[in-house]
Amino acid sequence: MQAYEVVREVQNLCANNQMRDVFFREIETDDPVDWVRNEVKGKIVNLEVDRKPNGDLTVFVESAGVSQKYLFTAI
Numbered sequence: 001m002q003a004y005e006v007v008r009e010v011q012n013l014c015a016n017n018q019m020r021d022v023f024f025r026e027i028e029t030d031d032p033v034d035w036v037r038n039e040v041k042g043k044i045v046n047l048e049v050d051r052k053p054n055g056d057l058t059v060f061v062e063s064a065g066v067s068q069k070y071l072f073t074a075i
Contacts, residue, residue, distance in 0.1 A: 001028045004072045011067040032057050032072045039070075 003026065010021040029035040033049055036059045045063040052058075057072040 001030055003028050003075045004032060005075050006032075007071040007073075009069045009071075011069075026075065032070075033059060036061065036070050 006025045006027055008023040008025070010023075027035060033047070036047065040061060040063060043063045045061050048060040050058040050060070055074050059070040059072070061068040061070065
């Protein structure tokens with residue numbers, strides 16, 4: 001099982017507030033995309049995956065008008 005550092009960014013869509021909520025976490029998983037699907041289980045989502053040549057991975061999640069970005073870096 002691979003260990004990853006996960007950075008989760010949640011876009012704040014409030015008027016006059018362009019900040020993002022950012023969360024950091026370390027996880028172990030064989031499949032980061034499946035891990036994200038488990039995190040948003042029960043919600044209708046659109047997922048886009050961007051795999052980097054160095055093994056890093058970014059998963060973009062759109063659900064109910066909320067945009068989230070999960071950045072996975074192997075540790």
